[in-house]
Amino acid sequence: MAGDDRIAYDPQPRRPAWGVRVPRRKARSTQLPLLVAPPPPVVCISLAQGPGAPARPTVAAGQRVLCGEPIGEPAEAGLPRVHASISGRVTHVEPRLVAGLGVPVPCVVIRGAGDDERWPGYAPDPAADGRPSPELRDGIAAAGVLGLGGALFPTARKLATAAGTPVLLLNGAECEPYISCDDMLIRERADVVVAGARLLLAALGGLRCVIAVKTDMSEARVALYHAIQAAGDPRLVQSVVTGKYPAGGERQLIELVLGREVPAGGHPADAGVLCHNVATAAAVADFFQRGQPLISRIVTVTGGGVARPRNIEARIGTPVAELIALAGGYQDEPRRLIMGGPMMGVALATDELPMTGATNCLIAATGSDLDGTGVDHSGAEMPCIRCGDCVEACPASLLPLELLTAARTGNPGELTRLGVAECIECGACDYVCPSHIPLTRHFIAGKAALRRGHREDG
Ligand code: SF4
């Protein structure tokens, strides 16, 4: 491995041939400043956080808990601990539905006492970035930090698996239309993101951190520039990438920022890079600088169906309906409630579900939101005309039209040969398809069938 040239990055935004330009519609949720929501009367906190076994509850119904107190211990080392996001009394420990998951998961329900009294068990650690990497990773797991980009992958485990990887790439390039929570985080708390970047770098044992934002995030870019200057740490740099979708995909961002390709079937660490989201970095800083574990996250609440779209820092487990109310309530009869962005998000059946760490955005979508943004794929499906638009759009260099045939015929050999496992389910092919073919849906089903086949063979 060479030295600094191995970790050089290109400060000029690259212009990828792949991807699509989607209407951004982010500005409407960045007009108002970040709202720090008061603790809600009731929270329902999922103990199933990302991949891996759910945490084991350490509280029982009737027990009083303080805000930030552990309520779930990880089933395995390296998985995150779960914390009470408000102070109050536990009313239920039972399986419940939460936003974004179709099946009930173990949850702890807490009725708030209204005092927001903090658990005194964690203290700030001003000398944290000088500590050994394994010690920092233990702290990150104890803090309950997980990938806040949406995947909820346990941060400490990801760091441990890739320990010593030279480049840390912080993803602030949220490329989905409508979502602006990372933009708002950087605008208002760039210093916290930068502090988190240094802590993550220490926990990884890396050499350099590149923080990526998009060309159209001008306020965030300026704030980040000043925060990096103020930190005076030459290991930190900012990179600006195209606004094309899906520039914020992990592999796509590595390609754009570092000019490196993650090998098929490999991991970013194989290309010398580890990616984390900027909000994850901020959560790490919150723990070591303020002694605050992961009890909240920023959620973009937007769409033509809410009166005052904005970003809200909300306690984990807050009902979606409360977040809608904090954004002024419903207006104009929304036709669909979506968690996440319009390209990769999921429709919610009800606003009574509690948010999780993965809830980065809620869109109360009206008819005008659904027109031309990729939200609505319900146009009448027609035969493929082999125009090739999906091939051009695909950021993973796949042949979606060929994959479609393989998926429709359920041919596992062809699906594998055509690389369905490399599909990131971004929906760019659906977006451009003039025949309204729901390609991504077929590929998701094809991947699931392959996984089932592997399990049965194994
Ligand atoms: S974009 Fe749609 S119609 Fe065109 S080649 Fe791909 S699947 Fe066929």
Ligand code: SF4
């Ligand atoms: S094939 Fe997969 S990766 Fe390629 S554009 Fe379609 S959804 Fe995205």
